Amino acid sequence: MKEERAPWNWPVTATLGLSFLAAITVVPWYGITQGFSGWAWLFFGVFLILNGIGIGSGYHRLWSHRAYRAHPALRLFLAIFGGMALQNSILVWSARHRIHHSDVDDNEKDPYSIGRGFWFAHIGWMLKDYESGEVDFSLVEDLQKDPIVAWQHRWYWTLVLATNVALPMALGWLVGDLWGVFLLAGILRLVVSHxxxxxxxxxxxxxxxxxYTDENSARDNWVISLVTYGxxxxxxxxxxxxxxxxxxxWWQFDINKWFIASCAGLGLAQDLKRVPAFRILRARLNMEFKRAHQRLEQASDAKPWREVLESEYAEFMETVRKWQKLQLQKVQQGRKSLAMRLDTRFRELEFSLKMQRKRLALLTAQLSV
Ligand SMILES: [Zn+2]
Ligand SMILES: [Zn+2]
Incomplete structure (x- = not known):
């Protein structure tokens, strides 16, 4: 009922509605009657990718999550092309996104909670001024210190108009296809990118x-990764x-990951944060144990398997305990020679988790027959 009381956000509704309408009517009509130049398609593709990188590598991974540090030149690039995607300023986007993570699936707090339905999580949350969409700038105080973020927030609408209208029109005029470039690289690109x-x-x-976890609704999906650059x-x-x-x-398609790593190679990005391989394996195994237990509950003759599974689980917990102890040792003994010796032990523990995953997979396969 709270949703019905929320007032419409007319500027956002009109922008999203009209751009979508133009993309499915004017764009194909122009294509059929006038045709689009190769330039128009080229700018469409280039800006689409740049917007994706601006949002994914910039708004999301750099600013919302601080997953690495970036040179001012790279930050400026990400602020311009992320801004062009018309998803609000870095500050507003990041403040909401941080709540999405801390309160994911909470219908009262998560600004785009999937619990309120597909339409709401996709676009509906922007069309009305919901309480859950209110921006708490205290969540992004760290970002306000970044002069590029502050500049982008202050000049956001100028930047939006310059990149979405002036830039495609200027490029269109230069290559002799003003309306074609505007419609493809301006309108259609914006709608697809949205x-x-x-x-x-x-x-x-x-x-x-x-x-990795079933404690929230988030899913891994390679199809979505293909169109969202990872x-x-x-x-x-x-x-x-x-x-x-x-x-x-390494084989998972993630253009943003490769983009950030390439920037690091060029000296434009530093301090790339990686979760240790052991912790990733541990999360996977945790889920696999959970699923094996669920299957065991359904199996007709579960007794002999229960013991095997329980001893495997005890071994898993023991490996985790050893790893935590080693981690503590690593922090306490910062010396390089010792750290190298510890590395071998870390690798051994990683290997034992990998072996355990294989055994667990075999066990689960037997349980399902
Ligand atoms: Zn995120
Ligand atoms: Zn999410």
Missing amino acids: HVTFFINSLAHIWGSQP EGYHNYHHMFQQDYRNGVR
Whole structure:
């Protein structure tokens, strides 16, 4: 009932509604009657990718989560192309996103809680001024110290108009296809960029797997990752939000992860945060044990398996305990030679978890027959 009382946010509703309407009417009509130049398609693709990187590597991983530090030149680039995606300023976006993480799935607090339905999480939360959407700037005090963030917040609407209207029109005029470039690289690019990002709040909280945690609705989904440059590995992300990677396995498609790592190679990004491999494996195993236990409950002849599973679980807890002890030792003995000796032991513990995952997979397979 709170939702019905919330007043409409007309500027946002009109912008999202009209741009969508233009994208499905004027854009195809112009394409059929006039045709689009190769330039128009090129600028469409380039700006779409740059917006995705501005939001994913900038708004999300750099500013909301502080997953790495960036050179001012890189921050300026991310602030401009993230701003062009028309998803509010870095400050507003990050303040809401931090609540989304701390209170995920809480219908009263999470600004785009999936518990209020697909439409609400996708776009509905922006169309009305809900209490859950109110911005608490005290959550982003650290970001307000960044002059580029403060500049972007102050000049946000100028930046939006310059990048969404002036820039495509100027480029269109230069290549002799003013309206074509404006419609594809301006309007259609904006609408596509909007909805693929919105999928992270809607689809990525409904559709996909939960390899790391089932304590929230976030899912890992490679299809969503393809269109969001890696942001679809959302189950991992909600578990380890401080990691600069979302698609943490080397083969997982995550353009933002590769972009940030390349920037680090060029000296434009530092302090890339990675969650230790052991902690990632531990989270996976935890979930796999949980699932094996659930299967055991349903199995007809569970007794012989219960003992095996329990001894495996005890071994798992013992490995975790050893790792925690080693971690403490590492912090206490900062010396390099010792740290190197510890590294071998860390690797051994990682290996023992990997072996345990294999045994557990075999056990679970037998349980399901
Ligand atoms: Zn989420
Ligand atoms: Zn996040």
